[in-house]
Amino acid sequence: xxxxxxxxxxxxxxxxxxxxxxxxxxxxxxxxxxxxxxxxxxxxxxxxxxxxxxxxxxxxxxxxxxxxxxxxxxxxxxxxxxxxxxxxxxxxxxxxxxxxxxxxxxxxxxxxxxxxxxxxxxxxxxxxxxxxxxxxxxxxxxxxxxxxxxxxxxxxxxxxxxxxxxxxxxxxxxxxxxxxxxxxxxxxxxxxxxxxxxxxxxxxxxxxxxxxxxxxxxxxxxxxxxxxxxxxxxxxxxxxxxx
Numbered sequence: 001x002x003x004x005x006x007x008x009x010x011x012x013x014x015x016x017x018x019x020x021x022x023x024x025x026x027x028x029x030x031x032x033x034x035x036x037x038x039x040x041x042x043x044x045x046x047x048x049x050x051x052x053x054x055x056x057x058x059x060x061x062x063x064x065x066x067x068x069x070x071x072x073x074x075x076x077x078x079x080x081x082x083x084x085x086x087x088x089x090x091x092x093x094x095x096x097x098x099x100x101x102x103x104x105x106x107x108x109x110x111x112x113x114x115x116x117x118x119x120x121x122x123x124x125x126x127x128x129x130x131x132x133x134x135x136x137x138x139x140x141x142x143x144x145x146x147x148x149x150x151x152x153x154x155x156x157x158x159x160x161x162x163x164x165x166x167x168x169x170x171x172x173x174x175x176x177x178x179x180x181x182x183x184x185x186x187x188x189x190x191x192x193x194x195x196x197x198x199x200x201x202x203x204x205x206x207x208x209x210x211x212x213x214x215x216x217x218x219x220x221x222x223x224x225x226x227x228x229x230x231x232x233x234x235x236x237x238x239x240x241x242x243x
């Protein structure tokens with residue numbers, strides 16, 4: 001309560017110009033996020049259709065040839081890159097890495113953003129719930145090359161869901177809140193690359209089918225949509241308080 005009172009007192013001491021500038025930052029954040037909202041709506045609908053296809057049809061007719069084609073690309077640097085991209089999604093790094101970034105955000109007084117990023121990380125667990133419900137087995141070594149043998153179910157890809165949620169919301173925050181510059185560009189490029197490459201990595205390593213990866217992307221973006229909606233609601237309230 002004391003912290004809230006202090007924040008309100010500090011806000012009230014701001015000049016009208018400062019209040020308008022602060023409100024303008026939030027308005028720009030709202031405008032910049034609209035394209036991502038539309039994309040999330042489309043992908044959320046696709047996830048439902050894809051889940052039905054995995055349950056009712058036989059996607060291995062396409063999954064096996066796709067995996068074999070991806071694994072035929074036999075380059076030394078590519079092999080290292082594919083393993084490196086997947087590495088942060090395994091324990092303990094999938095716990096350590098998000099916590100470090102969330103703490104850094106909090107230290108820079110972006111407590112609300114840190115809270116929503118934590119929510120994005122926690123939402124990844126929904127992929128594990130869907131895995132149990134769908135009950136799909138992992139790729140087998142008699143069909144494709146398998147690097148490592150995870151003992152959980154396959155659909156949707158937890159790695160992909162996690163990366164879309166964590167790096168996707170990080171991308172959103174950097175894109176909407178940061179001023180153009182080198183640091184912003186690096187964050188956008190890294191977050192975007194991790195989201196794009198993790199899907200290829202999971203297929204290349206033979207730990208997921210292409211339909212698992214697609215399911216991870218659509219579920220991840222669907223959940224990301226809900227989190228962005230929540231964050232935008234907070235942004236809207238902030239605009240009203242500052243005008």
